[in-house]
Amino acid sequence: MKAWELEKCIDEFGTDIYRFCMKLCMDKANAEDLYQQTFLKALESGMELDWEHNPKALFFSFAFNLWKSEQRKNARRSSLVPCVNLDETNENQLSSQENIEENIFRQELIAETQKIIGNLPEKIRIPLTLYYLFEQPVDEIAKEINKPPGTIKSRLFKGRNLIKKRLEDLGYGKQ
Numbered sequence: 001m002k003a004w005e006l007e008k009c010i011d012e013f014g015t016d017i018y019r020f021c022m023k024l025c026m027d028k029a030n031a032e033d034l035y036q037q038t039f040l041k042a043l044e045s046g047m048e049l050d051w052e053h054n055p056k057a058l059f060f061s062f063a064f065n066l067w068k069s070e071q072r073k074n075a076r077r078s079s080l081v082p083c084v085n086l087d088e089t090n091e092n093q094l095s096s097q098e099n100i101e102e103n104i105f106r107q108e109l110i111a112e113t114q115k116i117i118g119n120l121p122e123k124i125r126i127p128l129t130l131y132y133l134f135e136q137p138v139d140e141i142a143k144e145i146n147k148p149p150g151t152i153k154s155r156l157f158k159g160r161n162l163i164k165k166r167l168e169d170l171g172y173g174k175q
Contacts, residue, residue: 023129038063124159
């Protein structure tokens with residue numbers, strides 16, 4: 001891949017790749033590192049980009065594979081020495097609106113939903129993120145994570161049901 005192609009990719013869908021990295025890492029610093037590693041890997045790979053067949057999916061694949069590799073490395077390390085994350089800041093703030101009570105309720109709902117999604121197994125969380133946040137079709141998600149489309153649909157169904165059940169357990173949705 002040439003530098004000008006990479007620059008064009010960053011301009012066209014760099015924001016989507018960054019948001020995907022944020023959803024994978026759930027941490028700004030790690031997401032920024034993953035974002036940079038993704039484009040560096042693309043540059044170093046020497047692959048020819050096929051602009052006809054959704055090059056954005058290639059970058060999602062790079063990011064996912066790099067993240068998965070990092071998760072494995074961290075799992076090996078934590079089996080030797082456990083580590084604790086001390087920085088737990090909430091960066092998601094909604095803009096204030098006229099109805100403060102509704103705004104607070106919405107913030108709580110978003111925070112709870114993010115916690116639930118963050119605690120889902122990665123095999124369910126990744127397809128949910130790609131499908132709903134990045135609006136990728138099931139077929140592309142299946143190619144990116146090397147699973148059949150039926151498996152992706154099943155994981156999306158399970159993910160929706162888990163989120164719904166956990167929100168109902170917390171008292172949301174009951175009027």
